[in-house]
Amino acid sequence: MAEDNTTVEDPAEILGKKIFFIHPSMFVQNEIISHLIQQEYEVYVARDEEKLQRALKKFPHSIVFASIDETLSANKWEEWIRQLMADKDSGASVGILCNTNNDEARRTYLNQLKVPCGFVPLKAEKTKALQLLLDILTFAKAKGRRKYIRADTRKDAMTTINIPRNNAYLTGDIWDISVVGVSCVFPPDIELEKNSLLPDIQIKLQGTLLKAEGIVFGFRMEEENKVYVFLFTQKIDTLARTKIRTYIQRNLQSKMDADIK
Numbered sequence: 001m002a003e004d005n006t007t008v009e010d011p012a013e014i015l016g017k018k019i020f021f022i023h024p025s026m027f028v029q030n031e032i033i034s035h036l037i038q039q040e041y042e043v044y045v046a047r048d049e050e051k052l053q054r055a056l057k058k059f060p061h062s063i064v065f066a067s068i069d070e071t072l073s074a075n076k077w078e079e080w081i082r083q084l085m086a087d088k089d090s091g092a093s094v095g096i097l098c099n100t101n102n103d104e105a106r107r108t109y110l111n112q113l114k115v116p117c118g119f120v121p122l123k124a125e126k127t128k129a130l131q132l133l134l135d136i137l138t139f140a141k142a143k144g145r146r147k148y149i150r151a152d153t154r155k156d157a158m159t160t161i162n163i164p165r166n167n168a169y170l171t172g173d174i175w176d177i178s179v180v181g182v183s184c185v186f187p188p189d190i191e192l193e194k195n196s197l198l199p200d201i202q203i204k205l206q207g208t209l210l211k212a213e214g215i216v217f218g219f220r221m222e223e224e225n226k227v228y229v230f231l232f233t234q235k236i237d238t239l240a241r242t243k244i245r246t247y248i249q250r251n252l253q254s255k256m257d258a259d260i261k
Helices: 011-015 026-038 049-058 074-086 103-112 126-139 238-260
Strands: 019-022 043-046 063-067 093-098 119-121 159-165 168-178 181-185 197-205 208-222 225-232
Touching (some): 019 026, 019 049, 026 043, 026 126, 026 238, 043 238, 049 074, 049 238, 103 119, 168 197, 181 208, 197 238, 208 238
Parallel strands (some): 019 043, 063 093
Antiparallel strands (some): 168 181, 208 225
């Protein structure tokens, strides 16, 4: 019998890895996390280290950045990170965020614990800290092969799309969205042709209204639903892309919050 040499790829290599920031400071939230979101990283905030440790078993090979100047004492942080790194069920990779370039803390985490995702001093210079984090995430292949983060919005009644049709706007339900396009359903079906141009799309993401231009890429059938896929053209502006990425992160964060509870 011939040997089966087929190898099963790790889903993280394809879809990327989840990145958690545990007890981030306001600086980390506003200056670090917001930037990573716009770089298409899948980023989450966690406020309970014990619940996060349990939840990480559902998301193996995630990356966890611990803000060691926040919330816990130095001894508690060291104890928790030792436990996390010893947890083979999650296989999480840990990185350290520190307000200063603390020599003692650096030796503890890099030389003794040997955290794989580095020690990042934040207050030296924001640009350098960001670049160091981006280098760490690139080395860790945090994005996998995917280029864009996408959010499933089928349970969000306030996420809709309007398209111009016969001197009126028709409203559809968005099923998922990324910065490159949307999939959506129009009840009843409006029979759009492939490659047709939609010059004045209106997208409602909760309370945010965006405008875009799109092309009908095609459609697929899911049970009785005809799901159209629109790709945005280059006319979608930078601010609209920023707002889409911000909405996607909030959507994913709300689902993660439910998992962490």
